[in-house]
Amino acid sequence: MDLRGASADSLRELTTELGSALRAGSHAEQVAGELFTVARLLRDEPSLRRVATDASLPAEPKQGLVTQVLEGKVDPTTLDLVRKAASLRWTSSRDLPDALERLGELALVTSVGNDADRLADEVFALSRTVTANPELRDALSNPARSRADKEQLLDRLLGGKVLPATLALAKQALAGTYRTVTSALENYRRVAAEARNEYVATVRAVTPLSDGDRDRLVKALSEQYGREIHVNEVIDPTVLGGVRVEIGDDVIDGTVSSRLDDARRKLVG
Template sequence: MAELSTLARPYARAAFEFARERDALAQWSEQLATCAAVSADASVAKLLDNPSYTHEQQAQALNDLCGDATGAEVKNFVRVLAANRRLGLLVEIYALFEQLKSAQEKRVDVEVISAFDLDDATTARLSEALGRKLERDVQVSTSTDSSLLGGVLIRAGDLVIDGSVRGRLNKLAEAMNS
């Protein structure tokens, strides 16, 4: 995956800078999401990887499938990707674009996994505390995993906070084995 990120990064950065200069981050985000979702479909991915089609035909097919959901600028971006044989990177480009957009907006999506359902008050307090720590606007999504035994596992981008009982037991086992 690191190789895909490396290949996709300049395209994501170029799209981000272009959209930011035109104050169109939200529109580009939506349109890139559409392109990424369409290109991720198995039958479309097969067409985009088929060397018997020219890059113009591949770009045209993807743009036709996206239809009116994408504007002229994004359609041109798809043509540039096709010309450089990078249409297969659209999902990764979209993910990197969203990271750049979140950093620009000082926003972070946080996933909280707990052993039991968290009530709204606890989620709000957790969101507030994480917002202070990360100095960002925090969007919290919660899920449950009964294998954690207790505590929570928090993921915010590259940051992982493992406050679960399972995580603590694993650390204890490693300490005892070394």
């Protein structure tokens, strides 16, 4: 989800309003679910979406339409956010439901309070599970299966084992907004970290890091990037030794396998 221009400005304004309106707990979780539902409605109803984003119309009639459709059906916080969104400018009409979906993701992160790191870890673990199990990945992406059927599968897999917000995000990953379920989960992991002003680092090593090594790595990365770092570890026998750190598009490769590859290239050269 990459919003640009006026849409990016509008999302920032809505994010600030969301932060002021929400509190941790069930209220935030309810608002998140409603924002996901409204985003789906706007995608399914192009005429409604076009009117709500028509820059040639004054804000009042657009907000009136939103109120007519949603009043009494959603939490007042949700209604206020969607009304506000209808008053803002959007580069593309499709950016409005995308922005509301992002607000829903942020609301779910808010709902867990101090468990945001646990949420990020659970989403990462689920992503690894889906990646490592082709049958599960195919079941979640199979267009012949209904969304309700896929959600029941997630209920059986995750119910009672993860935070409710983690399960909610797993189900939202089925919406198809992102290219794949794993792409959606990776995005949610970044959203959870960014909501806490953190960066996400994926660390690949042949064995789990000791507490001391992990602390030193986090400290060094935090100093380098000027922000707290949330680390997820991946045990990868192919690295042989050392670690490979991935932060966004940045890769810091200190693995033995990387050094061996460098040596091979020099010998061939």
